[in-house]
Amino acid sequence: MSAFTEFDQERREINELLEQGYRIVNIEEDLDGARVKFMRSGPVAAVQVLQLLTADARKHVTTVLPGIQRTPEEAVESSV
Amino acid sequence: MADLRIELAGIKSPNPFWLASAPPTNTGYQVQRAFEAGWGGAVWKTLGDPIINTSSRFAAVHFNGQRVAGFNNIELITDRPLEVNLKEIYETKKRFPDHAVVASLMVEPKREKWHEIVKRVEDVGVDGLELNFGCPHGMAERGMGAASGQQPDLVEAQTYWVKEAATTPVIVKLTPNITDITVVARHAVKGGADAISMINTINSLAGVDIHTWNTIPHVGGQGAHGGYCGPAVKPIALSMVAECARDRGVGVPISGIGGISTWQDVVEFMLMGATGIQVCTAVMHHGFRIVEEMIDGLNNYLDDKGLASVTELTGKSVPKYSNWGDLDLNYKVVARINQDNCINCNKCHIACEDASHQCIDMLTNAQGKAVLQVREEDCVGCNLCSIVCPADGAIDMIALDNGAAPLTWNQRQQLIGNLNHTYSAAEVM
Ligand SMILES: Cc1cc2nc3c(=O)[nH]c(=O)nc-3n(C[C@H](O)[C@H](O)[C@H](O)COP(=O)(O)O)c2cc1C
Numbered sequence: 463m464s465a466f467t468e469f470d471q472e473r474r475e476i477n478e479l480l481e482q483g484y485r486i487v488n489i490e491e492d493l494d495g496a497r498v499k500f501m502r503s504g505p506v507a508a509v510q511v512l513q514l515l516t517a518d519a520r521k522h523v524t525t526v527l528p529g530i531q532r533t534p535e536e537a538v539e540s541s542v
Numbered sequence: 543m544a545d546l547r548i549e550l551a552g553i554k555s556p557n558p559f560w561l562a563s564a565p566p567t568n569t570g571y572q573v574q575r576a577f578e579a580g581w582g583g584a585v586w587k588t589l590g591d592p593i594i595n596t597s598s599r600f601a602a603v604h605f606n607g608q609r610v611a612g613f614n615n616i617e618l619i620t621d622r623p624l625e626v627n628l629k630e631i632y633e634t635k636k637r638f639p640d641h642a643v644v645a646s647l648m649v650e651p652k653r654e655k656w657h658e659i660v661k662r663v664e665d666v667g668v669d670g671l672e673l674n675f676g677c678p679h680g681m682a683e684r685g686m687g688a689a690s691g692q693q694p695d696l697v698e699a700q701t702y703w704v705k706e707a708a709t710t711p712v713i714v715k716l717t718p719n720i721t722d723i724t725v726v727a728r729h730a731v732k733g734g735a736d737a738i739s740m741i742n743t744i745n746s747l748a749g750v751d752i753h754t755w756n757t758i759p760h761v762g763g764q765g766a767h768g769g770y771c772g773p774a775v776k777p778i779a780l781s782m783v784a785e786c787a788r789d790r791g792v793g794v795p796i797s798g799i800g801g802i803s804t805w806q807d808v809v810e811f812m813l814m815g816a817t818g819i820q821v822c823t824a825v826m827h828h829g830f831r832i833v834e835e836m837i838d839g840l841n842n843y844l845d846d847k848g849l850a851s852v853t854e855l856t857g858k859s860v861p862k863y864s865n866w867g868d869l870d871l872n873y874k875v876v877a878r879i880n881q882d883n884c885i886n887c888n889k890c891h892i893a894c895e896d897a898s899h900q901c902i903d904m905l906t907n908a909q910g911k912a913v914l915q916v917r918e919e920d921c922v923g924c925n926l927c928s929i930v931c932p933a934d935g936a937i938d939m940i941a942l943d944n945g946a947a948p949l950t951w952n953q954r955q956q957l958i959g960n961l962n963h964t965y966s967a968a969e970v971m
């Protein structure tokens with residue numbers, strides 16, 4: 463698979479979650495890439511985790527960050 | 543015609559082209575001929591207790607038919623008595639009062655030794671002093687040159703002793719044989735240096751003769767490490783000049799040295815912060831007259847740029863030189879092959895396939911002709927293909943606007959830090 467296809471797949475997964483109303487709440491990086499935690503508030507809070515492998519996706523995930531930062535209150539609400 | 547005059551920490555010179563302290567500045571005869579040829583200044587071959595040299599002394603690294611890509615020497619400082627040098631310095635200065643004559647000095651790290659030589663040298667009317675804390679061989683084994691230049695406190699103390707006695711500007715010449723040149727530069731400034739110059743030569747062994755197993759060069763079958771200079775060291779010298787130029791703790795004028803052989807090299811060093819430059823290897827290779835082309839080239843360049851004085855170049859590229867962490871990760875370039883100029887040698891394909899990201903395809907066009915094409919979405923913009931391409935204009939690196947706002951590594955880490963902090967704060971609430 464070409465590097466772009468790998469990245470594009472990861473980008474699509476990120477964007478799909480964002481479109482579904484998820485927000486990025488936590489990013490942990492280690493030897494295996496970036497573990498990105500997404501949360502969606504609502505009557506039933508939902509959590510999704512993506513393990514990003516490609517450099518471009520790990521870059522992209524922070525490029526989309528500024529607009530989706532949350533307040534601590536929001537985080538509490540959704541971390542239940 | 544632009545004004546080529548410079549002033550480095552008070553030392554005036556008709557142009558920025560100085561000879562570095564080395565064999566071309568060994569005698570009055572040589573320095574005066576250099577001034578006649580057009581050189582604006584000269585740093586005299588280092589003065590100190592006269593030494594004894596070995597034979598042989600020099601070696602060069604030739605690369606792919608190009609002679610002297612790098613130059614290696616195990617020569618020491620002057621082997622002539624101080625009084626002989628001083629007489630010739632006096633005569634040279636008398637004949638060329640408007641040219642810069644700087645005395646390079648090296649003595650043992652003792653206060654009275656520095657005071658003595660400074661006084662004797664200044665008495666003959668030099669325009670300034672350059673302290674040689676850089677020679678990496680021979681003198682270093684005796685505790686001088688690079689040996690004292692590698693100890694920041696000793697650089698500071700010796701500069702201070704010189705400043706106690708000196709009435710002319712003091713330039714401290716730094717060794718590159720150190721991890722972070724700015725540390726030593728800052729100590730030189732603390733000691734009172736009016737300017738710094740860099741680089742002296744880099745520790746080196748030019749080669750080993752695979753037939754005789756002797757080192758190159760060797761002295762009767764025995765070798766010792768030498769100092770490397772010439773075109774090969776230019777990138778190292780340029781980065782050291784740039785690091786010092788952008789360091790606020792340094793903040794004194796810089797005389798740039800290392801691998802300079804064309805007027806373009808001079809412009810690069812000045813843009814990166816040098817007030818003037820010095821040359822050794824290129825003169826040893828081609829003679830004093832290379833300065834004529836340097837002067838013409840620099841003049842034309844300044845006219846083309848509409849600059850009235852060469853001093854306007856100094857430091858102009860320094861703000862463009864920062865840390866890796868401040869570079870924009872979202873800036874994106876890709877390679878594009880221009881079929882009109884491509885000679886189908888396949889070097890780019892091989893380079894990208896074997897050493898980069900496997901994104902140059904070999905295709906056949908409608909006319910049955912082999913063509914190379916970059917898959918731009920997979921190209922990481924590493925430049926390798928354009929570096930190995932032998933045909934001018936066959937590969938362009940094109941900047942793409944991907945619509946993403948600039949984002950540096952440092953900003954990214956800050957964003958992630960803030961995000962995770964907010965998250966953990968929320969978790970404990
Ligand atoms: C043969 C030789 C002798 C040198 N002797 C001295 C010296 O006596 N004092 C000094 O400060 N630098 C000395 N240098 C270093 C040069 O002044 C200069 O710093 C170095 O060669 C880098 O410049 P380049 O690449 O233009 O040669 C010498 C260099 C060479 C090649």
Ligand code: SF4
Nearest residue numbers: 894921922924925927
């Ligand atoms: S710039 Fe690098 S990745 Fe892009 S085509 Fe050239 S060699 Fe391949």
Ligand code: SF4
Nearest residue numbers: 884885887888890931
């Ligand atoms: S290296 Fe240059 S000339 Fe050779 S095939 Fe590639 S683009 Fe063409």
